[in-house]
Amino acid sequence: MRTVFHKIYLSAGCMVAFGACNLVNVTDVEPVNKIFEENAITTVQKAQSVLYGCYGQLKGVEYLTYFGGDAALLGLTMKPGPSAGTEKAYFDNDVKPDDYHVDNLYTASYKILNNAAHIIDKTSKLVTDDPRKEEIISEARFIRALSHFYLLRRYGQFFKQDSKYGITLRDMPLKEVKAEPRADVKTTYDHILADLAYAAEKGPQMLDTVAGSTPSAKRLAFYATRQAALALKAKVHLYKREYAEAAVAAEAVIKSGKFKLENEYADIFTKKIIGTQEVLFQLPFDDKQDRNNKAFMYRAYYLPSDYYVNLMKTDKRYNAAIAVLLPSGAIRNNKFNGSSFNGQTLTADTEYFLRLDEIYLILAEAKARLGQTDEALKALNAIRRRARMPEISGFSGAALLESIRIEKILELGAESGEDWYDLIRYATEGNLKVSDYKPNVQHENRYILPLPLATVRLSNDVTEQNPGY
DSSP states (O other): OHHHHHHHHHTTTTTGGGGGGGTTTOSSOOOGGGGOHHHHOSSHHHHHHHHHHHHHHHTSHIIIIIHHHHHHHHTTSEEEOTTOSTHHHHHTTOOOTTOHHHHHHHHHHHHHHHHHHHHHHHHHTOOOOOTHHHHHHHHHHHHHHHHHHHHHHHHSOTTOTTOSOOOOOOOSOOOSOOOOOOOOHHHHHHHHHHHHHHHHHHSOOOOSOOTTSOOOTTOOOOSOOHHHHHHHHHHHHHHTTOHHHHHHHHHHHHTTSSOOOOSSTTHHHHHTTSSOSSEEEEOOOOSSTTOOOHHHHHHHTEEEOHHHHHHHTTSTTHHHHEEEOTTTOOEEEGGGSOEEETTEEESOOOOEEEEHHHHHHHHHHHHHHTTOHHHHHHHHHHHHHHTTOOOOOSOOHHHHHHHHHHHHHHHHTTTSOHHHHHHHHHHHTTSOOGGGTOTTOOSGGGGSOOOOHHHHHHTTTSSOOOTTO
8 A cells, every 4th residue: 555655645746745734724723623523534535635734734844944943053053043033042042931933833733733633533433444544543643753752852851751741642632622731751751652652563664675775766755654653762762761672673773674874974965855765754845835945944044053063174074064155154054055856946955854874873872871882883883984984992981972972963963953952861861061061051941941821821720831931
């Protein structure tokens, strides 16, 4: 059935199906009965249409740009661009509950979650032998896990297993407008991992392998495969400080034979969405209805930070990551410096939710924290070799962990803000102080953002605000 699914994606320039959010009204978080709940999903084909809409919601500016850009501003690798407004508060780690991005990203995520829950609930009740039924449920559960995870690490105390400050979980579609309490962090993680375990077992496979061969130009990473679920599972376990489980999931992705590192680091950002070998899950774009504005956003609102540019100067990935405009000498993010589709130059670009290079670095950190130094170095040096940088040897313990953290900045910097979450995770493990890097972060309350002001006020104290806000 996955072959049929591919044909849908490849029609009309590969991307039209992802514009299918127009097929189903999924733009408003309203109680499901307002969108004809009982009739919306009555067949696998209708479930597929609603799933397209759910994928389509991920293409909004929130997941395409703001989640990653804001996190990179909070961290080390981005600074506000010339058009920045609210972004400056993120760079200063001084974000208020009435901030536009705080509300916008929170609201957008629950729209996605409500739609995903609707798909899961109604598709599960279909009586059919069509194998796409389980795949659709799996893909929706992956999307739900992804959105819950993004909410947790932005608005919840993801770094404290015993914290009551998790997030409101969307387990079932919203049937009436009402305030709901937050789940604790442990319950939130358990829910995310349950969704990912299901998706990793029953989701669609990435069909065409890349081991030992050049991938087809039709190879796409726009849908949630079993391997993408395993990759996100590895990441969630890493955040949860379950390092043995993180290593197992990461190794399963690497050994699957479905993906491999690009020959050159720059190939990731020149191939973008066509013929990629190492991207596990990303967003599509095209020269028609999917002409997003990410490249513009990443030169007007989010720029590579001075820290990041200076760090990259001694690394051979510099030219792939950094563009210097002449004669002004202005710095731009070369990873998202415009693209082309069907020969047409665009300001559109993708979001790399999951790539194999990150999975290698997750494996390296997990092995290092388990005291398995040789295996940690092996995973780390796989990335170093591809970057044409000298291999690291003789490191263990704290020195090795710090090398892995810096390597992650060199490999993933100025993209999706992983450097910020790494600072928090490393601080939680006692490896560093966040305030040494971000002086305004003097307390763990500033590790996360406030819930939207309106959400808390309108809940009549049902939804509790984060400490310190």
